[in-house]
Amino acid sequence: MRKKVTLKQIAKELDVSISTVSKSLRDSHEISEDTRLKVQAFAKLYNYKPNNIALSLKNKKTKTIGIIIPEIVHHFFATVISGIEQVANENGYNVIVCLSDESFDKEVINLEMLANGSTDGFIMSLSKETQQKRDFHHIQEVINQGMPVVLFDRVTNDVFCDKVIIDDKQAAFDAVHFLIEQGFKKIALITTVDYVSVGKLRTDGYKKALKSNNISVDEELIIKIEDIENCAVKIENLIKEQNCDAIFAVNELFAVTAIKIAAKNNLKVPDDISVIGFTDGIISQFSTPSISTVSQNGIKMGRKAAQMLIDRLELEDEEDEHYKTEIIETNLIVRESTTTK
Amino acid sequence: MRKKVTLKQIAKELDVSISTVSKSLRDSHEISEDTRLKVQAFAKLYNYKPNNIALSLKNKKTKTIGIIIPEIVHHFFATVISGIEQVANENGYNVIVCLSDESFDKEVINLEMLANGSTDGFIMSLSKETQQKRDFHHIQEVINQGMPVVLFDRVTNDVFCDKVIIDDKQAAFDAVHFLIEQGFKKIALITTVDYVSVGKLRTDGYKKALKSNNISVDEELIIKIEDIENCAVKIENLIKEQNCDAIFAVNELFAVTAIKIAAKNNLKVPDDISVIGFTDGIISQFSTPSISTVSQNGIKMGRKAAQMLIDRLELEDEEDEHYKTEIIETNLIVRESTTTK
DNA sequence: TTTCAACACGAAAACGTTTTCGCGAGCTAT
DNA sequence: ATAGCTCGCGAAAACGTTTTCGTGTTGAAA
Structure with a gap:
């Protein structure tokens, strides 16, 4: 079993410092071509890939989007996820999916779980129970902590954030x-x-x-x-x-x-x-x-939501509190179940 | 905006060391009741929650399962995810979902992306293209790195790992x-x-x-x-x-x-x-x-796959190479589209 | 010969945890 | 009085990165 190799191990093998290895791999001009090529060759040989967790910790960014939806066995939600995933992927993000099962408690637990560093932001659709209780403190909480949230489809006026809905x-x-x-x-x-x-x-x-x-x-x-x-x-x-x-x-x-x-x-x-x-x-x-x-048009909805979230994540510097609500156009598809009287 | 509070900040505020804070919150007997309660009260006040990323880095465990499937807009796969999510949740795991879109390349990219520390193991169903090419080196690779993989539904005999299928x-x-x-x-x-x-x-x-x-x-x-x-x-x-x-x-x-x-x-x-x-x-x-x-019975399939993966993750010590293939029973549901001749 | 810049590299901090170990103060027992 | 023990706490390492800064060597210019 060939475990993943780290900078430290490469450094040790080549008898250079960790800094040198890191810089070599990032093509720093501080490093001589000799050393650089040597390190790169070695890294390639051992299939070195930087550890995402370490990067996340250092950069304070996970490049991960949290999705919380009522259920996944529902074609509409599946299409939205599909749309989110497309845009996420295009921008180097991963998605982590949690299901609330239409339960308020599960929604809260999932949100808190992911808010502790696991994701950079959220895309969610409210559970029935949450809509019934009209209790959105958990969402407000993560927003207050500086994590962007985009609500879609089942939204509420009681929390200020970006939203994607249809009319x-x-x-x-x-x-x-x-x-x-x-x-x-x-x-x-x-x-x-x-x-x-x-x-x-x-x-x-x-x-x-x-x-x-x-x-x-x-x-x-x-x-x-x-x-x-x-x-x-x-x-x-x-x-x-x-x-x-x-x-x-x-x-x-x-x-x-x-x-x-x-x-x-x-x-x-x-x-x-x-x-x-x-x-x-x-x-x-x-x-x-x-x-x-x-x-x-769930795909479009998901794509839009993901784009809004990522835009806000990459903006990052000063957050303008100017939240938008995007409306995805719908269209009537006429098939066999209707006729003219 | 109240950013998340860290151990370091609590330590500074209370004028104790980071160790003391950490131990207090974990109810260590090394800490006097006085200090312990003081720290706990403060932590509660500021809603301290340990940072998952830091924990992952330290423990070398992410408590996250990677799911890679051909597409999500497909009822069967959605039910499987649902089942996986149930068991994952029961065991304190999160799931991160990637779609291969039936493409070999996307499957490889997703796998490599998640293999760099993001997940502890994988549950996957092969893309059409992968099945056609019969190229499974990417899967074998992560297995060699010590990450457990469970294949379901669309599996192959060419890679040795746990599997869940129907007959x-x-x-x-x-x-x-x-x-x-x-x-x-x-x-x-x-x-x-x-x-x-x-x-x-x-x-x-x-x-x-x-x-x-x-x-x-x-x-x-x-x-x-x-x-x-x-x-x-x-x-x-x-x-x-x-x-x-x-x-x-x-x-x-x-x-x-x-x-x-x-x-x-x-x-x-x-x-x-x-x-x-x-x-x-x-x-x-x-x-x-x-x-x-x-x-x-996609739910059952997902639950079984998740259970097998988690079992292997928590076993951990010596890995027995004894891979199992579980067969989920099917049943014929007779409805209106059939009759007797 | 001296000075200074360029070059190539290493040390160390930082991200947020947990945990091992060490240490000083106070106490008990001889 | 002194050895030894318990208690309460802090220092530091470790996880794997990146990046800033410092430093020694070399070569060229004065």
Whole structure:
């Protein structure tokens, strides 16, 4: 087993000082060509690579970005990570991923764990529980310690930092407006409970679209799902009791479930009922019928978030407290689950 | 901005030595209760937390696991990460994720980057390109340096280390055997090119099942997909020209695509043709009809891999070269895409 | 011959820990 | 009174780097 070789060992072998070795490898002009070449040859032979940990300690920079997200088994989050990783890689950064599992405590623990020197900054999306408690002291804490944080998707106004979001309200508005344009009048909404920020915003967009088209909002047509487990019954009730002609769902799980339940009740999508989802994930693309949806462009979101974080890290000198909120454009992808009335 | 406080700063403030502070915080009996409590109170006040990087350097342990996978936007890999993260967390480890993007070069770069002190060991699944080139020197290299490596799913016999796999051949055998039991005779196979190890194994299982049931293997019924882009035409040809009564697909993308194309050609699944996929991902669960499939249990795979790696890390003393290959059991999930003939 | 610059290199500090060892003060026992 | 022991603490090394500064040797200029 050939353990990694250090500067000290090279120095000893070649009978020079550690400084000389270090300088040689960094092509310092202080070192004679003779020595320099000798050292470089030796280093190459033994495959010397500087130890990252030592460098991190010395430079007070880890070149590592911490990502904290609710869960990874979720296509949208996976795409965001993918985007972050691209930009991180292009800039010589690594990413370390922690999952909060939608738990406030885990979010805090992970954050504190990584804040002790492991990362230079964070990119995160809030857990449900955190959004519910509205407790963001842990995030404020790391910001106060001088670590940049970028929030994405599930953000909050209560903490000042860079953010990357989509215009959830506008996107929902567009989707519902599209349905109205196609001639639908009785449009139901399947959304989340209000404390999930994006759910709330999409609900707002839905209502706004109806109002601006002079359709009154019927609360009977709106169902709010708490947890995914028992959503089926609620949706079934909706479909059976209200004979709506279209459904807007705030995520693709709700959308595909609605489609399945419609089929079960002998309603064909899109002939009998049109459905639009949110998030252009695997489900929307591959289900039958494929689902018209609002594309969030997770890759772009991740890339943007990473770029903002790295910019702030490399700026570094004086930190301007001028935080930005970037809005990633969405677009409506029309597929088979919608038609014209 | 309250920067993180260090031992040195505490020592200075309290006018004691660094050693005294360190020992106090670690409840050393060498320190009088007076001093100990004083230091602890002060440390708590200033929210002292030891710097991970410094600890890593000192202990020569990072408590970090490197994960290198082909891509993260892939439900199976996401579940594996999820499983790894669970066990890592339970044991006080962090995970740092790198994506090879199916590229050999990126795999090498990532591996070398992380091998320079950033992680204690690796969990990885080979990129397609790596499997094609059959070049594993980079992996052997880090193993030689004394870093444990656990390979999962896409593994190779050419490198000696711990592995976690499913019995791909057996699982495929079971799936095809199930189809035969249901009365199907003309069973097609949609698989990958042979250098993808798991694709090859599943193909073998398919053939074995046919033979053991005295059905001859018809190469016309087997199509091998190189890249996902142009799989549709090949599958369409298959469905049109061979009137098979069932299809076994080696992943869920192939399966769902087959179903879509069947529908396009006025063949109903499962009435006209039965389909079994591989990988119990989002698609299989939510497509219509839902897809019968072989469940790989990614979470379990990830948990097992992490446990094996950590065991080896904590064993540490003498490394027994006795590498194990764990096999995660699979199970056939029967849903709507299959029926009886 | 003296002076001074250039050259080539080494010593040491610094990053933040933990841990071993040593040392002085105070006490007990002979 | 003195040896020896315990207690409480500090100095220093170690992990692997980079970088500043100092220093000795050499050669050339005055």
